Amino acid sequence: MSSESVGISIRNLGLAFGDNEVLRDISLDIAPGEFFAFLGPSGSGKSTLLRAVAGFGPRPSGQILIGGEDVVDLPPWKRNLGMVFQSYALWPHMTVRKNIAFGLEERRLPAAEIRRRVDEALELVGMTAFAGRRPSQLSGGQQQRVAIARTIVVEPKVLLLDEPLSNLDANLRIQMRRDIRALQQRLQLTTIFVTHDQEEANTTSDRMAVLNDGYLQQVGTPMELYDNPSNLFVARFLGTANILPGSIVEEDGRKVFVSDSGVTFPLDIEGEGQRSIVFRPQNASIHCGRVEADDAHIDLPGVIVHTEFLGSIVRYGVKVGNETLLLDLPHIQGEGLIAEGTEVTVLVARERILALAG
């Protein structure tokens, strides 16, 4: 299986079901051989976008370039993109072998070659022993493997995975996502992976796109997106975020952040108006009593209102003004908990806070 990896460019893509716009002006580029995730909550349009790439659903406006060729007007069966469906969509009236051979038969390949390639594909996903079975006789994970084999055996230009792990139990899911990633690396196949699970996206993908409400929110590597979300939606969607709503005002010639609940500290950023301070629970420290911050930190005075022991970390709820912030401290054997009701100061390094609009 050796086809040249191709890149995908989506340009100003829009799509509507009747009057209901589900994708709005989406543009993004996927590099050849890249493992790319579409991440978003349900209803965000991520599956619709994947299906548009595959050629299903209403005709979108804009362009979908695959290896430089616009495929918007090609029917699904002429695109040569391999899609693995969420439900696997294995045909119950065919054996595993017949299922896998289907695409090759549609391409009118000689019987001997079909046989050879089906055998290879079965081998690749470790399902050789099950070739004669019907899909209903397989477990979920085995069906998944067959679905993948059926797709890659035709050597598609691109591999499209629509929530492929959502029907598997938790342990199997971790195993399968490693297997899928390993397979993708081996084949060097440009891959789009749709999921609503950020952990799945983080662990498998090179880069990902976060979608919400039909809009593309941000594109980047998992770490970039986690550390530098460009808006509040991305910050909230990718893990836990502490968000202090407030605004930037000028006071005595310098810029100051004033939270809605009255916490104030100097913050030198461009612009004025509504801003929210955002930082991750693990990017702060807790100090008992009142502590003054140096220039590199901001200080937030508060009271511990709840504690949750989670094993490797302890999660504290600290009430600052009207907001309850969540702070994670690593748990080290022998160290106790800070009691609820303790007055503390939360210190956050300035380089680890973001001031996002809204």
Added chain:
Amino acid sequence: MTKQRGPVFAGLLIALILLAFLVIPVVQVIYVAFQDPASGALTLVNFSDFFRSSLFQESFFNSFYVAAMSVVVATIIALPLAYFTSRFNFAGAAIIQTLGFIPLIMPPFVGAVAMLLLFGENGSVNLLLDEHLGFTIPFMEGLNGVIFVQSIHYFPFILINLSAALNNVDRSMEESAQNLGASGMRLFRRIVFPLAMPGYVAGAALVFLKVFDDLGTPLLLNVNTMLAPQAYLRISSIGISDPMGYVISVILVVFSLFALWTSMLALKGKDYSTLQKGGGGMLKRELRGGQKIAAYALILLILLLVLSPHIGLTLLSFGTVWSYSPLPDAYTLDHYRMVFGSAREYITNTLLYAGLAASFDVILATAIAYIVYRTGMKGRKWLDYIATASLAVPGVVLGIGYLRTYNDFNVPFLDKPMASWWVIIVVALTIRRLPYALRACVAALQQVSVMLEEAAQNLGATRSRTLWRVVVPLMSGGMIAGFVTSFATASVELSATIMLVSQESDAPLAFGIYEFMQSASGRGAGAALGMIAVVIVGLGTYFSHRVIERSHKLRTAERQIAEEVT
């Protein structure tokens, strides 16, 4: 489990009823078929006599041929319709779905004579063809007529099953094939049709069964060389001791069982319903201009064909003289005056019989459903199996069985054989329609969550109080639907009734139609009676549909609440 004296008592009573009026009569028929008429010893001589007689050979072949050809013709009609409704978005789909009720609304024998007048050798269509184009088509000649009438009536069984099967194919099944390069007819042939096949086979087997067993249509079209008419004629002209009627009965039962078994096998072994959560049925496309016209033209043609028995019947019931002309000579209300006058008894008898039978059916069906699905009684499944098995017993066979079993059984106080008492007709109708009511009640019961019952019991309601206050009210939609379906179909039953009517004054509608249609002069009145039957059944079907729809809405509302809560 607490003691269940009530259910056990009810279960035994039902078992007794099924035994007396279904099992024993049928076993009796089979037994007689294997009995030497002279000595009473067990023998195969009756069967070898049967297969040696050229008349019976021909009848056997004809029945088989007619049933098989009806399946073929019905498929030709149903396939394009099913394809259109499941593949395209267009208004015609609603019309096609309504077609599903045609065989319920009018049994084929009612329209058979009207079809003769429309499509027969000297019928309207052939007169017009001959006049304008110079040729005629033998639609109604001999066996053709039976095939034509039957397939027009029964194709909806294939249509409904096939459409349901097509709609149960998840769109990802099709999309994954497209993704792998398949499209058009190839996609349909390799993926869609195989997945819908079990539904088709189930429908086709039902059509085969209905046609193979039918007595009324061949009788009215005067085609006597088929199995069911032969059985009837032997018993009614030679007497109930003639073994041939029984041999034919055994053959009918065997074929019915085989057809039912095929249908069940097709649906059971391969549950191809692949609908997924969040998925949808097949991809629906818009029809383009030209395609739309062609589709509507085809549907219009089929619709005209399907409605032709109704059109013919209407014309016949209002017409004065209708022969050798495309339309009746003049129109009159005389036939209706006549049936509401002297022939009124047919109507009142029918309402009485069908009403009683449907009431018994619902009571029996509710009890059976409850016993089977809510108690741990031993052998409870057998109640369900036996009650359902009556589907495989043709009316002729049940009729012969009753005649044989209850002819020597005198009803106390009346001092006449039970087999010629009008109540036996009600019993026959009850047994014949029980499977329909049973399925409706089982479906209704299965939708009532056991948790609702447990909640009532937890709050102190006994088993029987729970049944009355929770289960029955929640099942009522299904029970009413079951009643109406049983009532409507019982009111036009002919094949068992025709054997059990012992005097004119006991006869129901279907028998009256049959009697009138025998003579050319009675056709008008027969058609008027037929129209009344159509109205009764039509209204019944409409109301049961409404009831089902309403309870369905209720249930969806409940489910939404449940989903919001969880």
